[in-house]
Every structure is written in structure tokens, then in C-alpha cells.
Amino acid sequence: MPTKQSVYKNSSRREYDISNEKRDEYRKISTESRLAKQAAVQGLHKPLHKVNQPNLDPNTLMPQLENNGIRALSLFSGGGGLDLGFDRAGFHHVASYELIPICKHTLNSNRPNWEVHGGPDDGDVTNIDWKQYIGLVDVVQGGPPCQPFSIAGEQKGLDDERNMWGEFNRAVNTIKPRAFVAENVMGLLNPKFQDFVKKYIIDELADYHIVKFEVHASDFGVPQIRRRVFFVGFRNPSDLAKFELPEPTHYKGHLLSKKSSHDLFSANKPKTMGVREALGLSNIGFDNLAPTIRSGFTGKRNTTSVLNSSAGQKSWGDMGIWPNGVQSSRQKASEFPAKNKHFRLSISDVGIIQGFPEDWQFSGAVYQVLGQIGNSVAPPVAYHVAKNVAKALS
Structure with a gap:
């Protein structure tokens, strides 16, 4: 069993092992960026872009439902992606x-009435x-934690001290809820983890009837290429029989180039916005879904990049x-010119690219906020999974 100190250390950042050449390159880039930012702070740059007004409000992707009376306990809550989705779907927290620790501040600031346990002493x-x-x-x-099964996390699986599936199972098997919902990266479906899934998830949760399925965030209006796997289990097989996999609510228009039955099927659904459209940027003749947002808690320490x-x-x-x-605000981003304009x-x-509405405010420095966003489940995805779980339990 890993110590809470080791888990905490590795949950927030890992040693970044690179060559001296790469290290020098990153230092050069960092220096250039620092000098450019100093010039921006001093007002030496003329803004190249107006402060944008987004067209996408993720709240519209997950309309608030009435309280359904179903009680939900959240583990590994992070910045609140699953919690927010379940909340909007009408669950009682x-x-x-x-x-x-910083995640506790985020959850408390957005939902002061929630009971939140955070940090190594209270949230372990x-x-x-x-x-x-x-x-x-x-x-x-x-x-x-998904790092044991992600490429960025080196896919060490069971040998990774950040593997917390055993603790998730312990909570479920002790509490014996009517159902559980677990999310992870697609890497968990890699053939190398087939035995892990069978032995340490399916078999350890033997009292539950489990279905696993893949979800694409863009199928639910989130303007990002983000695929994740869900495990949903029910104690009662009749509840499982009523559970339906979430059906896409949107279509990805840029993938439909020819008229087909799929086009006709998608005609009744709204198109998932590209990033530029979602953020209210000008039309340059090209738009697309964002690449998968990375977490600021992995890779280079204190990074303010979302590049994956x-x-x-x-x-x-x-x-x-x-x-x-x-940057921490749109105003600051506008005042800090980027390369190539x-x-x-x-x-x-x-x-917004991750599916968080702007009224969900994150606490912490920029890299901590990006860590919370990148680690989170896209809230609209959580919302639609939660809605179908509620229907199955009703």
C-alpha cells in the first residue's frame, strides 16, 4: 500500500526526465516567453486580438434537472467534472x-453547501x-487516477503507486450502493491491461452487474477530441436491464463530407462547434475540435500549456x-501576443473547451487550474451518464 505522502506527491507532479539539449531548448523558450510576458505587463504590446465573447455556454449542454433524491458519493473528485455533471442531472450530493488540496477550494467555492474532504489529511x-x-x-x-493507464503516465498499471482502483472497490464493496460509476482513460482498454480489468475491477466488484463503454466528449457538444471509458455497475440485474448507453446529442459536422443516411440521422441534432466558433473567434475558413487537453499536473512542472x-x-x-x-484571464491573454499572431x-x-461553464470557477494558480481541468471528466459527458443511471434506478 503506497503512503499518502507518496501518492500525494505523484498525483500532483512527477519527475520530468529529459536530455540536456531538450532542457536547454525549454529554458530558451521559457526565457523568451518570460520576457514577452514582462513586456505585456508593462503595456509595451498592442493587443492583436480583441477580448473574445464565447458562443458556447456548456450549461446549455446539461440543463439543470430537478432533484431526483438519488444520493451520490464522489471519490477522486478533482476539479469537479463528475460532481458537476451529477449535480446538474439532479443527484443529491x-x-x-x-x-x-486546491481542488477542495474549487469545490467549496462553487458549492458551499457541499461536504468536501480534501488534502492528505482529510481527503486521502x-x-x-x-x-x-x-x-x-x-x-x-x-x-x-488515470496515470497508471495513460501513455503520459507510462502505463505501469498495477505497479504504479497511483493506482487507486483497489480503494474505489473497497468503498463500493463496503458501502454497497445500488450502483457505481467509474471513469478512466482509453488506455485501460489496452490489451496489456485485459487481465487487470478482469482481476482487479470485474472480479473484485463481483456483487455488481457491470457494463463498460466508450464515450466521445464531442458527441455531447464538447468541442474537443476526448475519448474515455466508463464502468457502470448495478447490484440489481433488473436495474442494469433498464440502463441505456448515453446516445449522442450532437454530430461532428466536419466529419460529414458526403450525403448519407448518417447525415439524415444527424440532421435532427445540433452540430458540435469547433474551437474557434465555441470561443467566439473570427472565421478564418478553418475550424476543428481541440486536441485532447492535457493536465497541468503531469509532465513539465508548473506548466501553463494544454499541448498533448x-x-x-x-x-x-x-x-x-x-x-x-x-493566461489567467481573457484580458491578460489579449495583452500577451503569441507567436505567429x-x-x-x-x-x-x-x-469551455472541456465543457465547464464559466460560472464554475477554479481556484489556484494557472497551472493548478489547468491541472484540474485536464484531469476532469467533461461535465456534459458525466451529466448524460448520470441521467441514464438515474432512469435505471427509478
Whole structure:
């Protein structure tokens, strides 16, 4: 069992092992960026872009539903992606548990009436006696840390001390809720983890009838390429029989080039906006979904970049958007010119790209906010999964 200190250290940042050449390159880029930012602060730059007014309000992707009386307990709550989705779907919030302290501030500031346990002392799930929640919880939901199964996290699986599936299972098996919802990266479906899924998820949760399925965030109006896997389990097989996989609410118009039955099927659905349209940027003749947003808690320490790969760099560039040096506000982003006259993102813009409405305010420095956003489930995705779980339990 990993110590809470080691888990906490590795949940927020890992050693970045690079060559001296790459380190020098990053230092040069950092220096150039720092000098450019200083000039912006001093007002030496003329803004290249007006402060943008977004066209997408993610609240419209998850209309608030009436309280359904179903009680949900949140584990590994992070910045609140699952919690917000369940909240908008009408669930009653019982409590949230999260190891990283700044996330507690985010959850408390947005929902002061919620019971939030955060930090190594209060939010460490390895120390919680879940018996206190027996009979008080209908659904346990959470996203056990995904790094053990992600490419960025080196896919060490069971050998990674950040693997918390055992703790998620312990909570479920102790509380015995009517259902559970767990989310993770697509890497968990890699054939190398087939035995892990069977032995440490399916078998350990043997009292539950489980369905696993893939979800694309863009199918629910989120302007980002983001695929995730969900595990949903029900104690009663009749509840599972009533559970329906979430049906896409939007279509990705840029993928439909020829008239087909799929076009006719999609005609009754709104199109998922591209990033430029969603953020209210000018029409340059090209728009697309954002590459998968990375977490500011992984890779280079204290990073303010959302860039996930070299392929992602080209995709952002084709849209005329700069994915590095994200700023704390749109005003500051406007005053800080990016290379090639590209549009510079603010944390509010990144939140929208992830499906967070602007009335959900994140606490912390920019890199901490990006960490919370990048680690989160897209709230509209959580919302539609939660809605279908509620229908199955009704």
C-alpha cells in the first residue's frame, strides 16, 4: 500500500526526465516567453486580438434537472467534472473526497453547501472508514487516477503507486450502493491491461452487474477530441436491464463530407462547434475540435500549456490558436501576443473547451487550474451518464 505522502506527491507532479539539449531548448523558450510576458505587463504590446465573447455556454449542454433524491458519493473528485455533471442531472450530493488540496477550494467555492474532504489529511481515501456511509449512499462515482493507464503516465498499471482502483472497490464493496460509476482513460482498454480489468475491477466488484463503454466528449457538444471509458455497475440485474448507453446529442459536422443516411440521422441534432466558433473567434475558413487537453499536473512542472503532442501542436496551429502560456484571464491573454499572431487562450477558454461553464470557477494558480481541468471528466459527458443511471434506478 503506497503512503499518502507518496501518492500525494505523484498525483500532483512527477519527475520530468529529459536530455540536456531538450532542457536547454525549454529554458530558451521559457526565457523568451518570460520576457514577452514582462513586456505585456508593462503595456509595451498592442493587443492583436480583441477580448473574445464565447458562443458556447456548456450549461446549455446539461440543463439543470430537478432533484431526483438519488444520493451520490464522489471519490477522486478533482476539479469537479463528475460532481458537476451529477449535480446538474439532479443527484443529491453526499460528500466529495480529493487528495489535492486546491481542488477542495474549487469545490467549496462553487458549492458551499457541499461536504468536501480534501488534502492528505482529510481527503486521502486510503484512510477512510466507509462504513459511515452504509445506507446513506445510492451511487458511488469517481475517476480513479488515470496515470497508471495513460501513455503520459507510462502505463505501469498495477505497479504504479497511483493506482487507486483497489480503494474505489473497497468503498463500493463496503458501502454497497445500488450502483457505481467509474471513469478512466482509453488506455485501460489496452490489451496489456485485459487481465487487470478482469482481476482487479470485474472480479473484485463481483456483487455488481457491470457494463463498460466508450464515450466521445464531442458527441455531447464538447468541442474537443476526448475519448474515455466508463464502468457502470448495478447490484440489481433488473436495474442494469433498464440502463441505456448515453446516445449522442450532437454530430461532428466536419466529419460529414458526403450525403448519407448518417447525415439524415444527424440532421435532427445540433452540430458540435469547433474551437474557434465555441470561443467566439473570427472565421478564418478553418475550424476543428481541440486536441485532447492535457493536465497541468503531469509532465513539465508548473506548466501553463494544454499541448498533448506534436500532432496537437499542428492542429492548434491550423486553427490559429496558441496552446502554450495560457493566461489567467481573457484580458491578460489579449495583452500577451503569441507567436505567429495566433490567439492566446485563457483558463476560461480552456474550461469551455472541456465543457465547464464559466460560472464554475477554479481556484489556484494557472497551472493548478489547468491541472484540474485536464484531469476532469467533461461535465456534459458525466451529466448524460448520470441521467441514464438515474432512469435505471427509478
